[in-house]
Amino acid sequence: MGGNGALVRAEGLTKRFGDFTAVDGIDLDVRPGEAFGFLGPNGAGKSSTMRMIACVSPRTGGELSVLGMDPLSQGPSIRARLGVVPQLDNLDTELSVRQNLHIYGRYFGMPKSQVRAKAVELLDFAQLTERADDPVEPLSGGMKRRLTIARSLINDPELLLLDEPTTGLDPQARHLLWDRLFRLKQQGVTLIITTHYMDEAEQLCDRLVVMDAGKIVAAGSPAELIARYSTREVLELRFPPGEQHADAVADLAQRVEVLPDRLLLYTADGEAALAAAHERGVRPVSSLVRRSSLEDVFLRLTGRTLVD
Template sequence: MAEALVIARGLVKRFGQFAAVDGIDVEVRHGEAFGFLGPNGAGKSSTMRMIGCVSPRSGGELRVLGMDPDRDGPRVRARLGVVPQQDNLDAELTVRQNLHVYGRYFGLPKAHVRAKATELLAFAQLTERADDEVEALSGGMKRRLTIARSLINDPELLLLDEPTTGLDPQARHLLWDRLFRLKHSGVTLIITTHYMDEAEQLCDRLVVMDRGRIAAEGSPAELIGRYSTKEVVELRFPPGTDTDAMEPRLDGLADRVEALPDRVLLYAADGEAVLGAVHIRGVNPISSLVRRSTLEDVFLRLTGRTLVD
């Protein structure tokens, strides 16, 4: 087993009587991309802040890079890269100046910072915008600059909190490519996200968090195999249809049947065979779809479909 860079045992974070993180066990290995997947308020960001040594734990054990964050915070932070949820770039400085100033916070020599900044501008595809002020950049460019800035100290461990929130599809895919390259260069990634496709694309392993606890852990493929089926059949019906009344007519066709207000989902190994059987039983949706199971199916089964504030 690869060396673990982060080890948490019974980790707890409380705010008054509220347990944002309620006794979780986590192990992040060297060289992997590890994800925290969960709805808003699940405890993902609170966990990341403890790992990043900016929020003390309320209980349990935590080791990051072999050190105790509460006691060795400055030493740990010197070896971390952090990409926060919200970009906190200096809008009045140029793209290049943002990298230079941040590099000096780590006490790095000026010549090293200049050379590293040039390398990171190329990595983030921002070389042509190096002398532009940050205010003029698009959202995707700002996000790439934030990631480039987090790499100025050659971190062993990179923490990314909701890295692609608010970005358009093209910007998201470009960012995924940059993160994929980082992982293959040996940087260990810890990513929080509530985007299922992002977790499937980026993460070697992940945990699904809900209400401060870990509901499941494994690779994306393992979780889909454990909590869902190979395929899902979606049957859509006209508005006002009593989809609950459909369930008895579909009984026995699939491993699991789920009735939603506008459609019925049938989870099965062979979706086309199930769809054929649906029509034989005289159930006629206005549209149907056979698709593969995804992490979203796992996520909703584990955390539910009810919105929690």
């Protein structure tokens, strides 16, 4: 394995496409059994990094070790022990749900009897047993996503790479998928997840890096990042369009973020800040005191929201 027991270790990892640098000299390590996240806007370099880890895109520079091996020289050996869930489902829509698993298992040279038994187990895991012999085409987006994840597990991978696993899914389907991923982690599978949903990163990831323009701009657990880059609480004040009272409340918080429809006051005590604002005659349409989240961290780091 990597020098520090990491399943994935990168030093100065770089990916260029002509004059464009997609991944700009990043360092990271992913430990066995953890869920590790890449958080960032589209174009930040998340997918390019994942493709290098998945051994389908060679690095331009730096060092990369996956499962203790070098992707440049040992790509096939690494890929045999990986599970990969791509950003877009690439299922064979003309086959049944079960057939998709059977055929994929054969790619790994598994005996037919083993593939059949594993398929039964994975259909149950993905809650697709009742749809096993249905064609894939009419399945819902959430079902197709669960089937793609089930298929990626056919070879009992040690490391599962998930690129934007819940993009386009409704909230119910997302939560079901989160539950399945949490179960995998409990079973000892190491997860690497890219996402631009901050609640997803907060729910699933033990540690994560925030990427922007090919660089890592912050790293740590969700709680560490919130403690480092935000305050304990946030007071949200909403005003009618065209009204802003930032100057009137500027000294009531460590920092005030001005958004088009509201002010965010970063403070240790949101209720006290709200009371002080009321004393000054500031009357928002609505107010909310909440705990800080990764979204607040991202606003602080990049000055914009994630989904551009």
